[in-house]
Amino acid sequence: MLKAPATISELVELISSARAAWEALMVGLLPRDYDQPGVAGEWSLKDIIVHIAWFENEMVGMLERRALVGSELWNLSQAERNQAIYLQNKSRSLNDILSDSRHTYTRLLGLLEGLKDAELHDPARFNDMPTDWVPWRIIAGNTYLHYLDHAQDIQVWLEGNL
Numbered sequence: 001m002l003k004a005p006a007t008i009s010e011l012v013e014l015i016s017s018a019r020a021a022w023e024a025l026m027v028g029l030l031p032r033d034y035d036q037p038g039v040a041g042e043w044s045l046k047d048i049i050v051h052i053a054w055f056e057n058e059m060v061g062m063l064e065r066r067a068l069v070g071s072e073l074w075n076l077s078q079a080e081r082n083q084a085i086y087l088q089n090k091s092r093s094l095n096d097i098l099s100d101s102r103h104t105y106t107r108l109l110g111l112l113e114g115l116k117d118a119e120l121h122d123p124a125r126f127n128d129m130p131t132d133w134v135p136w137r138i139i140a141g142n143t144y145l146h147y148l149d150h151a152q153d154i155q156v157w158l159e160g161n162l
Contacts, residue, residue: 018144
């Protein structure tokens with residue numbers, strides 16, 4: 001069972017630690033390494049980075065508006081949503097993707113640090129959030145748990161390719 005962070009500081013630490021571990025996997029890679037397919041199915045590292053940033057950006061929107069709002073892609077199945085994100089971003093440059101990823105992550109942390117601890121556990125603090133949902137779980141699933149999932153993909157790929 002996933003342990004709930006009691007405070008914003010704890011949540012930010014979980015996110016920061018998982019993000020640092022995820023980013024550490026890519027230290028020392030050359031730009032050409034980011035375009036190699038096969039990290040997660042047909043996806044490259046670049047595709048995973050843009051995928052992660054998309055989900056972080058959805059959390060940015062939720063936190064800015066204090067509402068369960070987001071892209072129409074949420075109406076699709078997970079596989080369809082992931083494919084749409086991939087197709088929308090596959091022609092973007094690595095520099096653009098890395099810049100966007102850093103910017104989105106910085107915005108996300110800033111917004112999280114502006115929350116009150118009680119907002120982590122109370123769905124009523126977010127418009128349109130179902131009463132049986134817990135805000136920190138949504139944030140966790142779209143940040144640190146997501147980083148950990150894809151870190152495993154990257155680690156396997158690195159062991160087989162570099």
